[in-house]
Amino acid sequence: MKNKPISTKPKLSPVSIVIFGATGDLAWRKLAPALYNLLLSGQLPDHFAVIGIGRKNKSSDEFRSRLRDGANNFRGRVDEKTWNKFSPNLSYISGDYADPTTYAALDKQLKTHEKKWGGAANHIFYLATPPDIVETIVKMIGKANLAQDKQRVRIVVEKPFGHDLDSAVALNALLTTVFDETQIYRIDHYMGKETVQNILAFRFANAMFEPIWDRRYIDHVQITVAEQIGVEHRGAYYEHAGALRDMIQNHLIQILTLIAMEPMVSFDADEIRNKKVDVLRAIRPISKEQVKEVAVRGQYGTGSMEGQKIPSYRSESDVARASTVETFAAIKLFVDTWRWQDVPFYLRTGKRLKTKASEVVIQFRPVPHQSFPKTAAIAWQPNCLIIQIHPEEGILLCFQAKQPGPTLHLSPVDMHFSYQEAFKTKSPEAYEALLSDVISGDATLFMRADQVEASWAVLMPILNEWKKSKPAGFPNYKSGTWGPKAAEALIVRDGRNWLEPGLEDA
Numbered sequence: 001m002k003n004k005p006i007s008t009k010p011k012l013s014p015v016s017i018v019i020f021g022a023t024g025d026l027a028w029r030k031l032a033p034a035l036y037n038l039l040l041s042g043q044l045p046d047h048f049a050v051i052g053i054g055r056k057n058k059s060s061d062e063f064r065s066r067l068r069d070g071a072n073n074f075r076g077r078v079d080e081k082t083w084n085k086f087s088p089n090l091s092y093i094s095g096d097y098a099d100p101t102t103y104a105a106l107d108k109q110l111k112t113h114e115k116k117w118g119g120a121a122n123h124i125f126y127l128a129t130p131p132d133i134v135e136t137i138v139k140m141i142g143k144a145n146l147a148q149d150k151q152r153v154r155i156v157v158e159k160p161f162g163h164d165l166d167s168a169v170a171l172n173a174l175l176t177t178v179f180d181e182t183q184i185y186r187i188d189h190y191m192g193k194e195t196v197q198n199i200l201a202f203r204f205a206n207a208m209f210e211p212i213w214d215r216r217y218i219d220h221v222q223i224t225v226a227e228q229i230g231v232e233h234r235g236a237y238y239e240h241a242g243a244l245r246d247m248i249q250n251h252l253i254q255i256l257t258l259i260a261m262e263p264m265v266s267f268d269a270d271e272i273r274n275k276k277v278d279v280l281r282a283i284r285p286i287s288k289e290q291v292k293e294v295a296v297r298g299q300y301g302t303g304s305m306e307g308q309k310i311p312s313y314r315s316e317s318d319v320a321r322a323s324t325v326e327t328f329a330a331i332k333l334f335v336d337t338w339r340w341q342d343v344p345f346y347l348r349t350g351k352r353l354k355t356k357a358s359e360v361v362i363q364f365r366p367v368p369h370q371s372f373p374k375t376a377a378i379a380w381q382p383n384c385l386i387i388q389i390h391p392e393e394g395i396l397l398c399f400q401a402k403q404p405g406p407t408l409h410l411s412p413v414d415m416h417f418s419y420q421e422a423f424k425t426k427s428p429e430a431y432e433a434l435l436s437d438v439i440s441g442d443a444t445l446f447m448r449a450d451q452v453e454a455s456w457a458v459l460m461p462i463l464n465e466w467k468k469s470k471p472a473g474f475p476n477y478k479s480g481t482w483g484p485k486a487a488e489a490l491i492v493r494d495g496r497n498w499l500e501p502g503l504e505d506a
């Protein structure tokens with residue numbers, strides 16, 4: 001399972017990690033700090049190599065200094081001694097992704113390492129490239145016979161996993177022409193977050209929550225992933241994605257599956273993934289007529305955040321001046337099972353929202369009978385459980401208590417578990433945890449083809465309707481607010497309210 005004490009992990013086989021798109025943003029921001037930290041925490045095998053591949057003409061030294069810069073910037077300054085252990089294992093091959101000589105050079109390099117290490121090594125191909133190059137790379141890896149060892153070779157694929165259901169099916173078909181499904185690791189970095197992984201520990205390692213984890217006690221569930229940042233320098237990508245594809249199809253729906261899945265029998269990767277797919281398949285299909293009722297889209301306009309003037313989405317670089325792409329999406333889903341029948345799951349995400357916060361609210365039903373006098377229960381609220389994913393990391397249980405004093409007054413209070421306080425340690429970055437899993441061959445947290453396709457299937461009616469009818473009135477929310485008014489209405493008309501992240505601590 002995850003997070004076994006390092007000393008109990010089996011000795012890791014030698015590994016060569018090949019990063020395609022090695023000069024790009026992902027390698028610099030995420031992979032460099034993660035790999036360095038893995039070395040630091042003893043989670044890399046004694047023999048390892050990182051081979052960067054890119055179209056840019058660079059030397060291995062330039063590649064090393066780029067990774068060092070990434071590690072320095074995104075994890076804090078590297079320590080000279082550790083860097084000197086890390087850096088001789090890094091090298092760079094420049095070449096065209098469609099050119100067989102690139103793969104011949106790679107093959108030669110892989111073999112040189114194996115010779116030096118005195119035996120076969122695992123090979124991890126990490127696709128950190130834009131999606132339009134994936135097909136070429138996969139085919140060329142196949143042609144160069146670099147994927148044949150089903151035990152030792154793995155491929156890591158970044159999102160987007162397609163643009164819709166059909167393209168996801170096509171991408172999966174392409175991948176499986178060269179790799180077995182067991183070799184494919186589709187990354188959703190939310191699954192590497194400690195707080196997300198803890199959802200299973202919280203639900204299934206404690207006896208007291210599971211008996212009330214169903215429609216008899218839970219009124220509804222809210223999943224919010226709110227960001228303060230805009231699209232930054234990713235306008236070109238985002239114009240083809242939008243919030244539904246960028247966030248809900250993967251991160252939010254994955255969180256939903258962890259909240260809604262049935263208890264697993266074992267911690268076997270496929271057992272857990274099967275349980276998650278069961279949830280996805282049980283999500284009630286949305287008819288095209290229902291889309292207006294259950295899905296809301298929005299786009300940020302100008303506004304102000306923390307005293308700063310914020311430009312609108314349409315004035316960001318690489319964004320069309322009349323863009324109709326959504327930077328906010330809220331949807332309502334139902335999971336048609338005995339456990340969840342008629343319990344709504346409200347999901348929302350957006351950029352340029354008031355605060356950065358990812359959290360899940362489990363809102364319980366009110367008590368069946370209110371025995372306190374009305375005067376005692378003025379501020380009375382039903383129980384709720386808040387799973388704080390980011391940046392707060394913890395769990396909050398809200399309940400009622402009697403206010404001290406001679407008169408009977410009930411007041412909402414909470415019990416708070418904080419990761420920081422309980423464990424006195426910083427959670428590892430998501431990429432670190434996930435890379436460590438790929439290295440040790442644990443696919444539990446990675447998306448299987450059927451998960452990805454089932455998730456697209458849930459969203460296709462919304463995507464189709466949204467494509468057909470362009471939104472009127474974009475931009476429809478100011479930067480620094482909680483999104484469009486229609487998102488309020490989506491939940492308010494059910495007699496409920498979004499819980500504002502951060503307010504629970506007030």
Ligand code: BG6
Nearest residue numbers: 189225227229246247251358390
């Ligand atoms: C990525 C999205 O998957 O997740 C980005 O493509 C988004 O648009 C990011 O900003 C959010 O991740 P986190 O970990 O900062 O919540």
